[in-house]
Amino acid sequence: MSVTIKDVAKKAGVSLSTVSLVINRKSHIAPETRKRVEDAIAELNYYPSRTARVLASKKTSNLGFILSDDHFSRAEPFYTKVFLGAEFEARQFHYYILLTTVPKNFREGSHIPRFLLERNVDGVIMAGHVPQALVDYVQNLELPIIFIDYSPGRGRFTSVFMDNEGGACAAVNHLIQLGHKEIAFLGGDKSHPSMIGRFQGYQRALQEHNLPLVPILVEDDDPETTLESGYSAAERLFKRGVQPTAIFACNDAMATGCMKYLKENNLKIPEDISIVGFDDIEQDVLLDPPLTTIRVQKEEMGAVALRRMVEMLEKKSSLIGQVLVPVELVVRKSTARAAGDRS
Amino acid sequence: MSVTIKDVAKKAGVSLSTVSLVINRKSHIAPETRKRVEDAIAELNYYPSRTARVLASKKTSNLGFILSDDHFSRAEPFYTKVFLGAEFEARQFHYYILLTTVPKNFREGSHIPRFLLERNVDGVIMAGHVPQALVDYVQNLELPIIFIDYSPGRGRFTSVFMDNEGGACAAVNHLIQLGHKEIAFLGGDKSHPSMIGRFQGYQRALQEHNLPLVPILVEDDDPETTLESGYSAAERLFKRGVQPTAIFACNDAMATGCMKYLKENNLKIPEDISIVGFDDIEQDVLLDPPLTTIRVQKEEMGAVALRRMVEMLEKKSSLIGQVLVPVELVVRKSTARAAGDRS
DNA sequence: GTGAAAGCGCTAACAT
DNA sequence: ATGTTAGCGCTTTCAC
Numbered sequence: 001m002s003v004t005i006k007d008v009a010k011k012a013g014v015s016l017s018t019v020s021l022v023i024n025r026k027s028h029i030a031p032e033t034r035k036r037v038e039d040a041i042a043e044l045n046y047y048p049s050r051t052a053r054v055l056a057s058k059k060t061s062n063l064g065f066i067l068s069d070d071h072f073s074r075a076e077p078f079y080t081k082v083f084l085g086a087e088f089e090a091r092q093f094h095y096y097i098l099l100t101t102v103p104k105n106f107r108e109g110s111h112i113p114r115f116l117l118e119r120n121v122d123g124v125i126m127a128g129h130v131p132q133a134l135v136d137y138v139q140n141l142e143l144p145i146i147f148i149d150y151s152p153g154r155g156r157f158t159s160v161f162m163d164n165e166g167g168a169c170a171a172v173n174h175l176i177q178l179g180h181k182e183i184a185f186l187g188g189d190k191s192h193p194s195m196i197g198r199f200q201g202y203q204r205a206l207q208e209h210n211l212p213l214v215p216i217l218v219e220d221d222d223p224e225t226t227l228e229s230g231y232s233a234a235e236r237l238f239k240r241g242v243q244p245t246a247i248f249a250c251n252d253a254m255a256t257g258c259m260k261y262l263k264e265n266n267l268k269i270p271e272d273i274s275i276v277g278f279d280d281i282e283q284d285v286l287l288d289p290p291l292t293t294i295r296v297q298k299e300e301m302g303a304v305a306l307r308r309m310v311e312m313l314e315k316k317s318s319l320i321g322q323v324l325v326p327v328e329l330v331v332r333k334s335t336a337r338a339a340g341d342r343s
Numbered sequence: 344m345s346v347t348i349k350d351v352a353k354k355a356g357v358s359l360s361t362v363s364l365v366i367n368r369k370s371h372i373a374p375e376t377r378k379r380v381e382d383a384i385a386e387l388n389y390y391p392s393r394t395a396r397v398l399a400s401k402k403t404s405n406l407g408f409i410l411s412d413d414h415f416s417r418a419e420p421f422y423t424k425v426f427l428g429a430e431f432e433a434r435q436f437h438y439y440i441l442l443t444t445v446p447k448n449f450r451e452g453s454h455i456p457r458f459l460l461e462r463n464v465d466g467v468i469m470a471g472h473v474p475q476a477l478v479d480y481v482q483n484l485e486l487p488i489i490f491i492d493y494s495p496g497r498g499r500f501t502s503v504f505m506d507n508e509g510g511a512c513a514a515v516n517h518l519i520q521l522g523h524k525e526i527a528f529l530g531g532d533k534s535h536p537s538m539i540g541r542f543q544g545y546q547r548a549l550q551e552h553n554l555p556l557v558p559i560l561v562e563d564d565d566p567e568t569t570l571e572s573g574y575s576a577a578e579r580l581f582k583r584g585v586q587p588t589a590i591f592a593c594n595d596a597m598a599t600g601c602m603k604y605l606k607e608n609n610l611k612i613p614e615d616i617s618i619v620g621f622d623d624i625e626q627d628v629l630l631d632p633p634l635t636t637i638r639v640q641k642e643e644m645g646a647v648a649l650r651r652m653v654e655m656l657e658k659k660s661s662l663i664g665q666v667l668v669p670v671e672l673v674v675r676k677s678t679a680r681a682a683g684d685r686s
Numbered sequence: 687g688t689g690a691a692a693g694c695g696c697t698a699a700c701a702t
Numbered sequence: 703a704t705g706t707t708a709g710c711g712c713t714t715t716c717a718c
Contacts, residue, residue: 004712005712014689015689016689016690018687019712021713023712030688047460049398050461051394051463052694052711055392055398055696056711058713073424073427075419076418077420081416087442094457096441096458098439098440098441101431117390118391119345281418348696359697359705359706361703363698372703391695391696392696394695394696395694398712399697399709399710401710
């Protein structure tokens with residue numbers, strides 16, 4: 001078979017346990033002994049058998065990553081990138097990630113991820129909306145959990161979010177600095193924490209600049225936040241006879257739908273009206289004009305979650321709470337100085 | 344700790360190996376003994392330790408799944424779905440899938456997937472274009488490999504493809520049955536095997552119906568197959584003064600670009616001209632009109648690859664060759680009976 | 687600081 | 703058909 005700890009021990013002229021101690025950096029080993037062992041390892045190109053270590057040490061060095069299937073296969077690869085960020089970070093800590101999906105209508109009695117049944121993970125990361133029944137199941141196993149872009153209704157957990165409020169605030173500040181005073185908010189799905197956060201950011205920016213919150217400029221009754229809802233929300237907004245010089249849309253999909261409406265109604269972007277979105281999806285640069293938006297660091301969200309998990313596992317520090325991943329304003333061509341502004 | 348094979352043996356009043364034999368369905372066990380063991384397993388809610396099995400049996404029950412990072416995080420979740428299909432299928436065979444990405448510019452000296460260094464997989468599946476250096480590395484490890492939607496230049500391998508030629512042929516047949524006789528081909532990236540296959544399907548369909556291949560109706564000089572190349576290819580085509588009544592575009596992105604050009608030039612779809620694409624990407628239904636296309640079963644491609652891998656592993660049958668996953672015509676609103684046709 | 691030895695939970699000959 | 707036993711490659715007391 002392949003080279004084992006025994007071979008290393010023999011080559012280095014020490015015992016098995018010494019090699020083990022060197023590998024695991026436990027207790028103190030005489031520098032020269034350590035060197036001999038390390039040389040032997042290098043020469044033999046030795047990699048400890050993960051399986052044997054797991055069996056002997058009672059920790060699996062595996063992490064579960066659970067997503068609902070519809071989230072994962074969405075056209076916008078948000079969660080794919082989150083996973084990528086986590087997987088990349090996991091390499092550093094020598095964890096394997098076992099990725100699996102559960103049906104969005106998961107309930108008691110559904111197929112349970114194998115790595116849970118076999119108790120083959122040290123912890124699990126769940127991204128996006130996951131079924132409560134699954135959360136309960138994992139909790140019963142007493143496995144540490146980290147949520148990404150989600151937090152279950154009951155219980156206290158650690159969750160990683162993007163900075164929705166800060167991002168929205170930055171977006172609206174950008175508009176204000178361009179001289180806009182009549183800034184509409186286009187939103188939807190008011191129950192979603194992200195959407196709530198973004199609306200709060202909108203409010204905060206206005207407030208900080210002593211601009212009034214004009215209810216008639218806020219259009220967020222749609223239950224969805226899609227391209228279509230952006231279009232119809234814009235329609236409803238303008239049918240009210242308002243004349244905003246700028247619009248903050250709660251995400252890029254809605255911004256895109258809104259732009260479609262504006263164009264069809266002969267409003268020039270950004271000459272007549274500026275618009276900024278949120279998310280920085282890939283299509284943004286293909287729009288005409290390219291959309292100013294808030295960039296979300298999806299990979300970083302995954303990486304942060306992974307580091308948090310490792311902390312919980314290794315330092316036993318079970319600090320509970322939210323982690324906010326910073327976002328960033330990306331200025332493209334859909335925003336310009338307000339007409340008539342000469343500040 | 345948790346319940347072990349020992350507990351089961353004691354409870355069932357048999358030896359360890361009997362339990363092991365029952366679990367692994369090897370040799371024949373008296374039906375009643377088997378029943379006793381199975382009852383004990385059920386009662387104790389016993390799951391064999393995967394780790395211990397791996398250590399004792401020399402097979403990892405893990406499969407590596409490698410993608411290049413840019414493929415995986417594309418906006419169109421093609422490979423995500425392929426992976427999903429493989430992962431889902433893997434559950435049935437009790438394999439874990441270790442998913443990782445490599446940079447597209449991977450070369451000797453790059454970071455090598457950990458599961459390869461640690462020899463912790465029984466085989467590897469690679470999807471999309473993967474670096475030759477990696478392929479060589481895996482081959483040196485003497486691990487079985489299956490490719491999806493790709494096949495390396497040198498060496499003989501098993502690859503899973505979609506049925507490009509059959510799909511293209513079905514698409515063009517559909518047009519012919521609608522009475523079209525002047526059918527243009529819009530393609531690009533002539534070096535890509537998929538594009539070659541699709542052009543062959545176009546040819547075959549014409550041939551089967553005794554229609555001539557008119558070179559001036561073929562426009563495939565663009566090195567890309569994007570929305571933009573679809574637009575410019577259409578432009579070049581029509582600037583030649585031809586008047587096709589239908590167009591087969593080699594993928595939906597090009598079809599979309601082509602539609603944009605047609606609309607700008609006041610050609611009505613499908614009244615004046617029919618168009619069919621290939622891929623069935625999610626945006627198709629949002630187009631105006633919704634695009635008739637060829638559906639590719641992405642999940643099935645992953646599932647097929649996985650089953651093939653399991654066969655290689657378990658039956659040692661190393662049948663080498665291509666596997667074609669069937670595709671399917673999806674008729675929407677972009678195709679209609681040819682004007683003036685009354686068959 | 688280093689070595690000896692007892693497992694970790696299972697499989698796989700080999701006996702019976 | 704079933705039991706006995708020797709590992710698989712490593713970690714981890716416990717001596718020295």
